[in-house]
Amino acid sequence: MVGLAILIMASPLSPIPLVRRLPIVNSLLGLVLAYFIVSSPIAVGSLVQVFERIDPVYEDVGLAIGMSRMRVFIKLILPMTIGEVVESYLLAWARAISEFGSIALVAYYVITPPLFNYVYPTSVLVWYYYETYGLEPALSYAAATLLVSLVVLVIMEAVRHYLNRPING
Secondary structure (H helix, E strand, O other), X not given: OHHHHHHHHHOOOOOOHHHHXXXXXXXXXXXXXXXXXXXHHHHHHHHHHHHHOOOHHHHHHHXXXXXXXXXXXXXXXXXXXXXXXXXXXXXXXXXXXXXXXXXXXXXXXXXXXXOOOOEOOHHHHHHHHHHHHOHHHHHHHHHHHXXXXXXXXXXXXXHXXXXXXXXXX
């Protein structure tokens, strides 16, 4: 449904004239838009739960000593929740990388003239090789995607543990 909604909004019949002029189909913008629309509810939902658990006293104290709301968020709230923030974005990234339907509709291949004629998104590439060459070539691309995903997850988990370490001093 997300892919169809994006295509309808980018069509000549779109009720929003600005969107009609944007190069959305088979472009990097369309790919990012589809990934964002699919994965942002997961990130926002988990972040809402994280921020609702924080005691409002921290915000009140920060405001009482003259900090702006943005400074309270950056200096008090974000350091307390950085691990959960990283986890929510990892969850959203994992959801985005597994997306196929909207990506196949909006950005089956992404046209990037300076470097390549076109580039397939990962999920479309695996499907393309499965449909064209069979299971074995598709499995090699799927395994490579899984390996890269695991490396990214391990690195992000290490970053999360580093950010959540106790501060001595």
